[in-house]
Amino acid sequence: MPIVSRLDEARQHIRRVICDFLTQEGHAGLEEFVRLDVPTEQGHGDLTTSFALKVASRTKMAPRQLLDRLIAAWPGLESVESLEAAGPGFLNFTLNTAWLAAVVPAVLAEPETYGNSEFGRRKRVLLEYVSANPTGPMVVVSGRAAAVGDTLARTMAAAGFEVKREFYVNDAGNQIATFGWALALRLKQLAGETVEWPEKVYPGQYVVDLAQEYQALHPEVDPKTLAEDQYAELGAWAAERMRKSHEAVLREFRVTFDQWFSERSLREAGAPEAVVERLRQRGSIVERDGAQWFTSTQYGDDKDRVMVKSDGSFTYFVPDAAYHATKFDRGFDYVIDLLGPDHHGYVSRMRAVVEALGYPPERLEILIVQLVRLLRGQELVRMSKRGGTFVALEDLIEDAGVDPARFFLLERAPETPMDFDLNLATLKGSDNPVYYVQYAGARIHSILRQWRASGDAGVPLDVSLLTEPEEKDLLVLTARFPEVVVRVAEERAPQHLPKFLTELASAFHTFYRQHRILDAPPKVRQARLALIEAVLATSTRGLDLMGISQPEEM
RNA sequence: GCGCCCGUAGCUCAGUGGAUAGAGCGCCUGACUACGAAUCAGGAGGCCUUAGGUUCAAAUCCUAACGGGCGCACCA
Known part of the structure; x- marks a missing residue:
């Protein structure tokens, strides 16, 4: 290594x-x-x-x-x-402290890229995360996957991997027709019709907003004439509309993707048929009870899975399998999926199909990002898109702010189920450790500003003057940062970043309380200024990997 | 019933087979006429759910209970 x-x-x-x-x-x-x-x-x-x-x-x-x-x-x-x-x-x-101190000029030579390494040897990684259904607004739980996936992508790239990020959009199939149905019913209601609301149709209020928007765009459509054969088309419109809103909310959350991979485009290209055919040729498809089954038990799954239903349509699993085939066909060395816990039953069949298609199954890595349980006081807030109750990521961003929300979501190991109280006290209050970290950076900015304003020309830098224990603590931590980045990338464990940054900020605050910087003798002052500038660069870079800003003043 | 995740301080959680198990919040005591007190120094608070096992060494690995969460469709 x-x-x-x-x-x-x-x-x-x-x-x-x-x-x-x-x-x-x-x-x-x-x-x-x-x-x-x-x-x-x-x-x-x-x-x-x-x-x-x-x-x-x-x-x-x-x-x-x-x-x-x-x-x-x-x-x-x-x-x-x-x-x-x-x-x-x-x-x-x-x-040896003086030996260690060489880290300071090294950081200052390239502050924006400090922490980068060639650990990943340019291996190609595809990270798929969020992939929320475009049938409703983005919820808080998806925010966790977004923060985790984005931070892993940033950090793996810093550690020398070649990373691509994708959001898989389920913009086809039954749910889209159902979504269109919901839209049609809302349109009818807006037109004054009394409609009966079937249980499985999304009751959420946001569909009313969509209906109004649709009405304004398509005044020529008479809602009373809408019938079942138009639901799919309405659904497609609504899904694209929701997808755009997901994109906007995620961008606000500082999460972006290289590609929004459309399920519909896969279906239009005939990829589901192709993948079933490939499995058939490899002897992994059998016909039973009028349906076509993938014999996934041969590859360690608990039961075989239906691919083509007896009515001739595909199960949702087929396009997903086709999608994963494209990932491997595109030549990625690692294929990483971040899934919610409601999909863990899906892991073994996905692994099975990858193996059955002849790809190395160990290159598929599925991380389960656990739930965020929302509490209001003692009471658990049930979230259900179908039931129409949820807390939108948008609201969380507005209430708490991106920085505190991201820090909070990244502090815990992704596989740990976490609770948080919707009163948001621990999230947006000043006790959120994000402020502790940012405050250290703001203090350093302030000192550097004052020094620059003083017009002092400075003296040649001699970092061997950094001999105080508090200075050494800062040197050790700064020197350690690149391997923290590697560890996050290697273990897919973003929580080490906030932990490290909190430690670094703590070491700085302790140093700051103990020692003078601007009032120190010129040579010591110069060395300390360089040290804190290196600390600031390290901290700022760490926050950046978490998608969190470093304000110059706060 | 089967599968996955989690049981660590009052709360939310870190913890890489190693030494006296840590952090933040909350609680208690102190510290600004000095570069930002959103800070610092200190204190109280633990049978790491339980019982076995492996090991020189276990919060960590294995087995089994118990408790919580989530899954287990020719739904997506």
């Missing part, structure tokens, strides 16, 4: 020394046990390893004894100031 950060560089120096030592001691082949971790606690150095404990059973040597030999033979490294055995067999390293 290529070196991604200054901290990682130290890690690899140390690792090489330890591996060489083990080889000299006659214990070659234990490299996999030599891992350098960032300790969870203060007082355990800057990097720590427990390799001595892990290899004890193979080397037949007590961990502490092995470490004593290693320390005696330690060659000295520029990056390492000191090392110490501790506990039952840990080895803790304190890094």
